[in-house]
Amino acid sequence: MEERIDIRAAVRERYGAIAEGKGCGCGSGGAGSTCCTSELGYSAGETAAIPEGANLGLGCGAPVALAGPKRGETVLDLGSGAGVDVFLAAREVGAEGHVIGVDMTPAMIDRARANAAREGFTNVEFRLGEIEHLPLPDSSVDVIVSNCVVNLSPEKDQVFREAFRVLKPGGRMLLSDLVLEQPLPIEMRESIEAYVGCIGGASLRGEYLQLIRDAGFQGVEVVREGRYGAEPVTSVQVRAEKP
Helix, strand or coil, X not given: CHHHHHHHHHHXXXXXXXXXXXXXXXXXXXXXXXXXXXXXXXXXXXXXXXXXXXXXXXXXXXXXXXXXXXXXXXXXXXXXXXXXXXXXXXXXXXXXXXXXXXXXXXXXXXHHHHHHHHHCCCCEEXXXXXXXXXXXXXXXXXXXXXXXCHHHCCCHHHHHHHHHHHEEEEEEEEEEEEEXXXXXXXXXXXXXXXXXXXXXXXXXXXXXXXXXXXXXXXXXXXXXXXECCCCCEEEEEEEEECC
């Protein structure tokens, strides 16, 4: 438990600094980054629709388009950061829909709320909380998305159980995340720096997919993938459904 507390504290500290423009984390850029969205899979239209200050260059994919949120649906973003995917989902669900971002870093929540207020979004909200203990009721959302966040959790099995709990029957989940093709050296697995950089905490591909199935999801499949840096890491887009 002490190890888990240290990991969460390190992640919260690093991403709080990023929210304040003082550092870099996972993804292709750093604080204030608007680069590489096309490489991650965002369309030109999506890139143009991202509010200023929402894209901190922390993603490893473009989950919203693959999740395909529909008008009137409720969408949840796990680890929503400054709100980039929340705002893109809000465009798809319309005024009759709703998008909720959950993040455990107060500075990220503050930044996302400021972005929403500045841009006049009325169908989004940001809640402070851990993705292992979601501040939402059972069966309350239609779609879950997440972008390069679950790898940072020391309790991935709990993340997937919580996702399953809050998703409505027939709902769908689309995760952009990093997985390993082979085990990391022990020194990297034990490195906090590697962990907060989204490498040290990544799971082996097969183990990651099995954790999702064990939580109760069906139709678990990798729908898109690509290499990530020089490490034995792959960026995957994983789709799953709640029966």
